Every structure is written in structure tokens, then in C-alpha cells.
Amino acid sequence: MPTATKAPMPPTSPERLPPTGRDSAPRVYDAVARGERFTTAMHEAVLDERHVLSIRDFELWYGEKKALYGITMPITAGKITALIGPSGCGKSTLLRCVNRLNDLVDGVRIAGDMQLNGDSIYAKGVDVIELRKRIGMVFQKPNPFPMSIFENVVYSLRIDGIREKDLLHEVCEKSLKGAGLWDEVKDRLKDSALNLSGGQQQRLCIARAIAAEPEVLLLDEPCSALDPIATGRIEELMNELKGHYSILIVTHNMQQAARTSDYTAFMYLGRLVEYGPTNEIFRVPRLKETEDYVTGRFG
Amino acid sequence: MSQATLERPAKEPTRTRRWRTTRRATALSAYGEPWLWLASGALALALAMIAALVLLILVRGFGTFWPSELLRIERKGAPALLGEVTKEELVTRPAADGMPERTERRRMLRTGNYDLTGHHFEWVWDSEVEREARPEWALAVERTAWGRFHGEPVALVAGERVLAEQPSEILARLDDELARAIEGREARHRLEVEEVGAVHHAMEVERLTLRHLEAEGGDAAQRAASIERTAELERQYEALQRRLAELDVENGRTVLRMRAPDGATKDLALVDVVRAYPANALDWSAKLGVYLSRWWEFLTDVPREANSEGGVFPAIFGTVVMTLIMSLVVVPFGVLAALYLREYAKAGALVSIVRICVNNLAGVPSIVFGVFGLGFFCMILGTSIDELLFADRLPNPTYGKGGLLWASLTLALLTLPVVIVATEEAIAAVPNSMREGSYGCGATKGQTILRIVLPRALPGIMTGMILAIARGAGEVAPLMLVGAVKLAPQLAVDGTAPFVHPERSFLHLGFHVFDLGFQSQNSEAAKPMVYTTTLLLIGIVVTLNLTAIWIRSQLRKKYAANPF
Numbered sequence: 001m002p003t004a005t006k007a008p009m010p011p012t013s014p015e016r017l018p019p020t021g022r023d024s025a026p027r028v029y030d031a032v033a034r035g036e037r038f039t040t041a042m043h044e045a046v047l048d049e050r051h052v053l054s055i056r057d058f059e060l061w062y063g064e065k066k067a068l069y070g071i072t073m074p075i076t077a078g079k080i081t082a083l084i085g086p087s088g089c090g091k092s093t094l095l096r097c098v099n100r101l102n103d104l105v106d107g108v109r110i111a112g113d114m115q116l117n118g119d120s121i122y123a124k125g126v127d128v129i130e131l132r133k134r135i136g137m138v139f140q141k142p143n144p145f146p147m148s149i150f151e152n153v154v155y156s157l158r159i160d161g162i163r164e165k166d167l168l169h170e171v172c173e174k175s176l177k178g179a180g181l182w183d184e185v186k187d188r189l190k191d192s193a194l195n196l197s198g199g200q201q202q203r204l205c206i207a208r209a210i211a212a213e214p215e216v217l218l219l220d221e222p223c224s225a226l227d228p229i230a231t232g233r234i235e236e237l238m239n240e241l242k243g244h245y246s247i248l249i250v251t252h253n254m255q256q257a258a259r260t261s262d263y264t265a266f267m268y269l270g271r272l273v274e275y276g277p278t279n280e281i282f283r284v285p286r287l288k289e290t291e292d293y294v295t296g297r298f299g
Numbered sequence: 300m301s302q303a304t305l306e307r308p309a310k311e312p313t314r315t316r317r318w319r320t321t322r323r324a325t326a327l328s329a330y331g332e333p334w335l336w337l338a339s340g341a342l343a344l345a346l347a348m349i350a351a352l353v354l355l356i357l358v359r360g361f362g363t364f365w366p367s368e369l370l371r372i373e374r375k376g377a378p379a380l381l382g383e384v385t386k387e388e389l390v391t392r393p394a395a396d397g398m399p400e401r402t403e404r405r406r407m408l409r410t411g412n413y414d415l416t417g418h419h420f421e422w423v424w425d426s427e428v429e430r431e432a433r434p435e436w437a438l439a440v441e442r443t444a445w446g447r448f449h450g451e452p453v454a455l456v457a458g459e460r461v462l463a464e465q466p467s468e469i470l471a472r473l474d475d476e477l478a479r480a481i482e483g484r485e486a487r488h489r490l491e492v493e494e495v496g497a498v499h500h501a502m503e504v505e506r507l508t509l510r511h512l513e514a515e516g517g518d519a520a521q522r523a524a525s526i527e528r529t530a531e532l533e534r535q536y537e538a539l540q541r542r543l544a545e546l547d548v549e550n551g552r553t554v555l556r557m558r559a560p561d562g563a564t565k566d567l568a569l570v571d572v573v574r575a576y577p578a579n580a581l582d583w584s585a586k587l588g589v590y591l592s593r594w595w596e597f598l599t600d601v602p603r604e605a606n607s608e609g610g611v612f613p614a615i616f617g618t619v620v621m622t623l624i625m626s627l628v629v630v631p632f633g634v635l636a637a638l639y640l641r642e643y644a645k646a647g648a649l650v651s652i653v654r655i656c657v658n659n660l661a662g663v664p665s666i667v668f669g670v671f672g673l674g675f676f677c678m679i680l681g682t683s684i685d686e687l688l689f690a691d692r693l694p695n696p697t698y699g700k701g702g703l704l705w706a707s708l709t710l711a712l713l714t715l716p717v718v719i720v721a722t723e724e725a726i727a728a729v730p731n732s733m734r735e736g737s738y739g740c741g742a743t744k745g746q747t748i749l750r751i752v753l754p755r756a757l758p759g760i761m762t763g764m765i766l767a768i769a770r771g772a773g774e775v776a777p778l779m780l781v782g783a784v785k786l787a788p789q790l791a792v793d794g795t796a797p798f799v800h801p802e803r804s805f806l807h808l809g810f811h812v813f814d815l816g817f818q819s820q821n822s823e824a825a826k827p828m829v830y831t832t833t834l835l836l837i838g839i840v841v842t843l844n845l846t847a848i849w850i851r852s853q854l855r856k857k858y859a860a861n862p863f
Contacts, residue, residue: 101735106645133741143732146755146857156740159750192857208740 029289032269040072041286043276046263052077052216052246053098058112060093060102067093069270070112075216080238080247082261082278084254084293089267091250092140095218098248099135100128117215133160136209136245137218141225142201144193144208149185152193152204156212171211179207180237199230206237210245217241219249223256235260254294258282266290353837360834363827364593366586369437369449369578371560372408372423373430378561380421381437381449382408383578385823409824411439411447412559419446420823433579436466438557441573443603446824450557453564457553469555470577476553480569483550487543487570495539502532507691514691597831602786602806607815607825611832616790617703617783617805618839622772624707624801625714629771630764632711633718634753640719641726642748654723661716669777672709677701677781681802697802701782703791704801709781710774714767721766725759726752761851765844772840775809783810785818808836 031038053075060068068090075081083091093102100121102108114121121131133156145152153172154162162168172189176182181203185196193204202222209217219238223231238247238260251257257264257278264281266273266289274281274290285291373379386407394400404425413419440448452469455462455476462476463469509525550570558564573596576589600610636657644650681698689697698704729752737747753760775783784804791803812832819825 099739101738104735104738129741129743131741132739135739137736137739139732139736139739141732143730143736145733145736145751147750155737155742155750159740159742159746205736208736212740 029268032271038069038271040272041274041276041290042072043274043280043286045277045280046074046076046275049074049076049079051075053114053116053248055094055098055114056112058094058097058114059110060090060097061109062105063107067270068097071272073265073272073275075246075248076263077246078243079262080242080249080260081263081265082257083248083250083265083267084252084257085267085273086293087252090270091267092220094267095220095248095250098216098218099132099137101137103128133212134215135218136212136214136216138202138205138209138220138222140221142198142205144196144201144204146194147192148190149193149196149204150189153207153211155208175207175211176204178210178241179203180233180240181207197230199226199233202226202230202234203237206234206241210241214245216246216248219247221250221252224252231256254296258294266293268293356830356834356837359827359830361831363831364590364597366439366576366578366581366589366593368433369439370408371432371434371437372428373432374423374427375429377427378416380408380410380423381434381560382410382421383439385409385420407823409447410560411449412565414445414448415559415561415563415565419821435580436470436577437579438470438575439578440555440557440567440575441608442567443571443573446604446608446821448557448559448565448567450559450565452555453558454556455553456556456566462553466577473555473575476569477572477575480550480553480572483546484570487546487550490539490543490546495536495543498532498536498539502529502536505529505532510691598835604821607819607821607828611806611808611811611835613787613790614806614808614811614832615835615839616792617787618772618808618836619843620791621703621707621710621805621807622768622843624704625710625771626764626768628708629711629714629718629767630760633715633763633767634722634760636715637719637722637726638748638753641723642744642752657716657719661720664776665713665774666776666780668709668713669780672705672712672777672781673701676705676708681705700802701780701784701804702802703782703805706778706782706805706807707801709777710771713774713777714771717766717770718760718763721763722756722760725756725762728759729755758851758855761847761854765847765851768843768847769840772843773809773836775807775813778807778810783807785814808832808839812836 051074055071055073055075058068058071059066071094083094085091096102097110098114098116098121102110110122113123116131116134120126145155147155150168150172151158153175154168157168157171173182173186176185181200184200185191185204193201196204202225206217206222223234226234235256238249241247242262249257249261261278263276264278265275266281266285268289274285274287276286281290282294285294291297367383369381370384371379371381384406387404389402389404391400391402392398406423406425408421408423410416410418410421434451436451438450438452440450442448452466452473454464455469455472457476463472505525505528509522509529512522512525551568553569554566555569555572555575556564556566574589574592576585581589597610598615599612601613602611603609640650640653644653677698677700681696681700681702684698685693685696733751733755734747737751742750782804784806787804787806789800789803791800791805792798793800812829815825815832816822816829
């Protein structure tokens with residue numbers, strides 16, 4: 001079946017998309033299984049926006065094992081972009097590549113590049129420390145540092161050696177307000193952050209991430225360790241942060257992606273399968289595989 | 300894939316056999332009970348042994364200073380004895396001198412009066428005893444030299460004048476006179492330590508200056524001036540010696556005249572008396588007073604009588620200071636080493652080998668560390684320091700011998716594996732998510748370690764320190780080689796510049812126990828002190844550990860993870 005390999009055409013020529021698209025049998029997986037080259041079904045809408053981050057032909061190996069295959073993906077500024085896909089498809093890996101946290105893992109090799117507002121992330125001579133200061137990250141499990149709430153929030157300023165009390169307090173208040181945590185903790189900023197509840201801890205981590213005014217905010221399944229109420233609180237928060245911050249979120253929760261994000265990317269087996277505006281992905285996906293996944297008929 | 304590999308070969312029917320046979324009851328060993336009994340029994344045995352040991356030390360240690368009564372025993376054909384019964388046992392004596400074989404009790408009497416009789420202790424068989432009594436006015440006198448004196452007071456004499464002759468009168472006046480005598484003794488001590496010491500120090504400085512001038516071939520005028528100053532100091536020294544002699548005469552005027560149990564009289568200069576009490580006339584509260592005053596002396600005074608009497612303050616000081624210096628050295632050193640192993644070194648064969656070596660280092664006999672400390676610190680490092688900085692004092696070594704600093708460093712090496720292993724575990728227990736969170740904020744590795752990993756690992760590091768203290772404070776063998784001594788006239792911290800003297804040798808409680816119990820001439824008298832000193836050593840180790848544990852619990856409160 002030679003046509004299967006070319007099923008999703010390059011996004012630059014949408015009119016040449018094969019009409020069989022979403023109603024045809026899932027052929028992408030077969031092509032992937034055969035190791036054939038495969039191109040993302042990219043919706044044109046994502047290309048028209050201003051991009052804060054663009055990922056280009058990005059590939060990654062853990063030792064001998066290839067984990068990401070030629071991913072090209074522009075991330076729109078001021079919007080929420082969700083990465084969905086089954087476990088092990090490389091969502092988190094891709095996210096952690098944005099701020100080069102994967103550099104810390106032994107045996108990781110990459111090819112391709114990413115650009116943050118036009119600056120290469122993987123070029124030689126990039127100061128990784130400076131780069132990470134431009135990117136905020138929130139992890140799956142809340143990971144407040146073993147220090148006071150105040151010190152947690154201003155951590156990124158502290159490591160820059162900023163000591164002006166007024167500035168620190170201003171940033172702390174602004175960030176906590178931004179993370180919707182200010183009213184709950186304003187009277188106990190000197191208390192240990194470890195005494196907060198899980199949801200509060202996660203919002204504290206968000207406050208910590210936005211304290212440095214990052215150009216892009218990476219959220220790695222931020223709600224997977226939280227109860228539904230705390231999850232709802234975080235989702236509201238994401239909506240409030242949108243516009244001011246560009247957010248890239250990994251989630252396992254389809255409803256969450258549908259509710260909160262503006263764009264959704266479906267990944268599978270290390271490939272970016274389909275990428276487009278959320279309402280199109282969930283309502284009129286171009287690929288059968290995407291439809292199966294978002295409707296729960298996967299597999 | 301061929302079909303053959305997928306299908307199993309058909310089993311031979313003869314080999315299929317029911318392995319499960321019907322059992323009537325579950326075997327006893329399958330139940331948990333025997334294991335429970337075995338495990339709990341082992342724990343109970345261990346606890347019982349520890350409890351017995353602690354109890355023995357507590358009872359003997361606390362009992363040492365309780366004043367017991369003085370028993371006067373008149374023997375057939377031998378001088379009478381007056382002393383405390385310290386031991387009692389039944390012994391089977393063989394037939395001899397027309398007596399059949401028999402079991403007889405004998406008692407050990409602490410008689411004191413070593414200056415008169417040449418014995419501290421005396422065994423008394425029951426068959427020797429003619430008469431026993433507890434004389435009302437029997438007085439136990441503890442002296443700065445010659446040990447105790449037991450006897451009855453005859454008179455209190457000041458120079459030519461007799462102050463009191465009745466025992467009750469003597470005792471009534473004794474406290475005041477004793478207080479005055481102690482004042483005199485302290486005045487003499489101050490003169491000796493402060494003024495004579497200062498002159499001594501100045502003379503030593505002058506001697507070194509002169510040597511320096513001679514070595515450099517400095518001009519004659521300077522040398523003459525130095526010689527002149529030395530002569531002046533020597534004149535001062537002689538004047539002080541005369542004053543000391545005068546004080547000695549003055550102090551020696553008041554004497555307590557005592558009658559020993561064998562009838563001889565002996566004048567005891569009050570200045571040499573530490574404590575005197577009528578052992579048989581004490582009520583409970585007076586005994587407690589003696590008991591507490593002995594404890595106070597034990598904790599605050601310097602040893603005398605070859606360490607078997609007096610206090611152990613220098614040993615407490617030496618032990619505590621040595622342990623503190625050791626902790627100050629070993630903790631940063633071990634933490635840095637563990638940090639490198641865990642955070643920087645790439646996991647691999649080499650790191651594993653290093654880790655195994657570190658663990659094995661903990662099993663090296665401590666005396667080996669002592670030999671290493673002697674060879675490396677004292678001989679190589681110390682001698683080099685002497686040559687560089689204290690060349691004018693040679694051939695007298697300054698750092699080129701055992702001392703507090705070298706002992707602390709040797710123990711730091713000894714306890715290093717403990718700290719490294721504990722710290723490594725603590726660092727490994729810091730969740731990776733914290734490190735990632737810190738990196739995600741743009742922190743460097745150094746900042747992450749300093750601000751996140753170390754604070755979080757601090758309680759674990761404290762555990763390592765606690766273990767190191769427990770191991771280091773109780774160690775004796777290596778100390779004998781690198782600076783612990785029987786007698787150290789000067790503490791490592793005192794009033795002469797530069798006030799801290801880490802090169803000085805020191806007393807150590809553990810070594811003190813060894814010395815008292817096994818090296819003492821009067822080992823019978825020293826034995827109770829062994830228990831008391833052991834009790835004190837255990838007390839100090841426990842105190843140091845409790846302090847560290849308290850700090851650790853405070854840190855845990857601050858840094859402990861909340862599993863929400």
C-alpha cells in the first residue's frame with residue numbers, strides 16, 4: 001500500500017490531501033510499524049499565528065533507542081497548546097527537550113533544532129542556564145523546594161543573586177497572585193512550602209515558574225497527582241495565564257485538553273501524528289487514528 | 300519461526316505425577332510462630348545484655364563516691380586496722396597449721412595510711428578478728444598526696460597553739476580551718492601558675508630571642524640587652540620562689556593531729572587536706588553532702604595520685620574538644636567526598652570500586668589509623684611544620700609529636716567512611732524531581748546542590764555525624780599513639796598566648812579508663828573510678844548524640860518531605 005505513506009500531505013498543500021482522510025481505515029500505524037517515512041497532518045491554522053517556539057525536524061535517541069522521529073511543530077504565542085497521546089509516545093520527552101532537561105540524562109542524543117523566539121536552543125555555545133531562565137516548567141508531581149513559600153517563589157531571582165527585598169516581595173506577591181495562591185498563603189509566607197496541600201503546592205510551583213517571566217511555560221501533566229477540585233483550580237489558572245504566557249502542556253486527560261487548550265497535538269510512537277486547533281482535532285480530525293484516540297476508541 | 304519451537308514436546312505419561320499430596324496439617328515451620336520466637340528471643344537477649352551492662356556501670360559508677368562507714372578491726376598478733384570494707388568473699392582454705400580445711404569469709408579493708416603502713420588495702424580473715432567496732436570519731440581524711448588517712452582526731456594545732464583537743468570541738472572548728480587552708484592552697488596555686496608561669500614564659504621567649512640573635516650573629520649590644528633581661532627574669536623568678544617558700548611555711552602551720560589505728564600519731568597539714576569527714580557520725584544528708592562534693596571534685600578538678608584520685612576535668616575537656624574538632628573536620632570533608640561520588644562522578648565501575656573501598660575503610664582496625672596518624676601527621680606533617688615555623692624550639696618538637704590536633708585528625712580519618720556512606724544515602728534520597736525543578740528554574744548544578752540537595756540531605760548528614768561521634772568519642776587505641784597521655788599538665792586552651800594550643804597532648808576519658816584500670820599502681824583504689832569514668836564517658840557520648848539528634852529533628856521539621 002504505497003499510498004499510505006503519503007496519506008497526510010505536507011501542510012503547505014492542503015488541497016492535495018487525499019479525500020480518504022478520516023473515514024479511511026487507520027493506515028498510519030501500519031506505515032509506522034513498517035518503518036516508513038511519515039509526515040504530520042498539520043492543520044494550516046497553526047501556521048498563521050505568531051510562534052514563540054518552533055521545533056524543526058527534531059529527533060532524539062536514548063542510547064540506541066530512537067524516541068522522537070522528525071518532529072516539526074510550531075507553538076503559538078500567548079495560547080495553550082496541548083500534547084496528547086498514549087503513554088510512552090514521547091510527549092514528556094519532547095517537553096523536556098524544550099528546556100534541555102534531557103541533557104541531564106545519560107546517553108541522550110538529538111538531531112534537529114528548536115528555536116525560542118528565533119534563538120536556537122540546540123546550537124553550539126548556547127548557555128543552557130540562561131536558556132532555562134527564559135522557560136518555566138511545572139512537573140507532574142508538585143516539587144516545592146525544602147524552604148519557605150517566599151523563598152520558593154523567588155528561587156529564580158535568588159539564583160540570579162538578586163537581594164533587594166522590595167523587588168523580591170513585589171515579584172513574590174505578583175507571582176502568587178498570578179498563580180491564584182496569594183490569598184491562601186499571604187499570612188504565612190515564611191512557613192515551609194512542604195506544609196501546603198498538593199493543589200497548593202502545584203500552584204506554588206506555577207508561581208515559581210512564572211516569577212521569572214518566562215517566554216514559554218511548560219506543564220508536564222500538572223494535574224495528574226491532584227484531585228478534581230485542585231485540577232479545576234489549575235485549569236482556571238491556565239485560562240487566566242493564557243495571553244500573557246505561552247503554555248505547552250502535556251496531558252493524559254482528553255477532556256482537559258479539550259477544555260483548556262487552543263491547539264492540540266496528537267503524538268504516537270515518537271511521531272507527531274496530527275496537529276491543529278483543538279476544536280478541529282476533537283471534532284473534525286483529519287486522520288482516523290486521531291479520531292479513534294480522542295473518542296476513546298484507540299487500539 | 301518454525302512450528303517445532305512453538306509446540307511443546309508431548310510429555311511422557313510416566314513422568315506426570317501429582318506433586319501435591321494431601322497433608323493433614325500445615326507444618327509447624329510454615330507458621331510464623333517459631334520465627335517470631337526466634338527473632339524476639341534474639342532481640343530480648345541483646346537487650347538484656349545491654350541492660351545488664353548499663354545497669355552495672357550505673358550502679359558501680361554512681362556508688363563510687365558514696366561514703367561508707369569506717370570499721371575498726373583489732374587483730375590477733377597484728378596491728379589494728381581502720382577502714383572501709385570494699386569487698387567480701389568466701390574462700391575455701393586448705394588445711395594448714397593444725398586447722399582443717401574450711402570455708403572462711405575474708406574482707407578487704409581500704410585502710411589508707413599508705414605513708415605509715417605501705418598498704419592501701421588489707422585482707423582480713425574472720426578467724427584473725429579479735430574485736431570489731433565503729434569508733435564514733437573515726438575520721439576519713441582525703442589528702443592531695445599519699446591517699447587517704449583513717450584515724451581518730453587528737454588535736455587541731457596552729458603553729459605552737461593548740462586550737463582544740465576534743466573530737467567534737469575539733470570537728471566543729473575543722474570546717475573553718477579547712478576553708479582557710481584551701482584559700483591558702485589556692486593562693487599558692489595562683490602564684491605558681493600565673494606569676495611563675497608568666498616569668499617562665501618570658502624566660503623561654505628570651506632564650507629563643509637570644510638563640511636567634513646568636514644564630515644570626517646580631518650585634519653585641521642587642522645580645523647583651525637580652526642577657527641582661529634574662530638575668531632580671533631570673534632574679535624575679537628567685538624572688539617568686541622565696542615567696543612560694545614563705546607561703547608554704549605559712550600554709551603548713553595549721554595541722555590536724557591524728558592517731559592511726561595502730562596508735563601512732565601523725566600530723567596532717569591542713570593545706571594538704573582535700574576533705575575530712577567523720578565517717579561513722581554522718582547522717583543521711585551529710586553523706587549526701589560528701590557524695591555531691593566528691594562528684595563536684597571529680598567533674599571539675601585535675602587528677603592526682605596517678606589519676607586514681609581527684610577529678611577528670613582535663614579528660615572531659617580533652618574528650619569533648621577532640622570530638623568537636625573531629626566532627627568539624629570530618630563532616631565537611633566527608634560531605635564533599637560524598638557529593639562528588641553522588642552528584643558529579645559518572646556512575647560506573649570506578650565509582651563502585653571507590654565506594655567499596657570506602658566501605659572497607661570502615662573495617663580497618665583503628666590501631667592502623669593510629670599508626671598512620673603517628674607516621675603521617677606527627678612524623679611527616681608535624682616535623683615539617685616544626686622545621687618551617689618552630690625551628691628555634693628544635694630539638695624540642697612542637698607539632699612533631701602526638702597532640703590534640705593530630706588525634707582529632709586521625710579520628711576524623713577513622714570516621715570518614717561513616718560520614719561518606721550516610722551522606723551518600725541522604726543525597727541519594729533527595730528526589731530527582733527537586734533537582735529537576737531547580738534546573739528548570741535555571742539553576743546551575745552548584746546552586747542546585749547548595750540550595751536544594753544539601754539542605755534536604757542535612758538530616759541524613761547529621762545522622763552520619765552522630766554515628767561518627769559515637770564511634771570517635773569511644774575510640775582509644777589510636778589515641779595512645781597520637782597524643783592521649785596519662786598526665787597533661789596544661790590544657791589545650793589556657794591563658795598564655797596564643798591561648799589555643801592544638802599541639803599539646805591531652806587526657807582522654809577512654810584512655811583514662813584504660814590507664815586507671817590496667818596501668819595504675821593502686822589499681823584496687825582505681826577500680827571504682829573506672830566505673831565512674833566509664834559512666835562519665837557514656838554520659839558525654841550520649842549528651843553529644845542527643846544534641847545532634849535534637850538538631851536533626853529541628854532540621855527534619857524544616858526540610859522533611861510532606862507526602863500530602
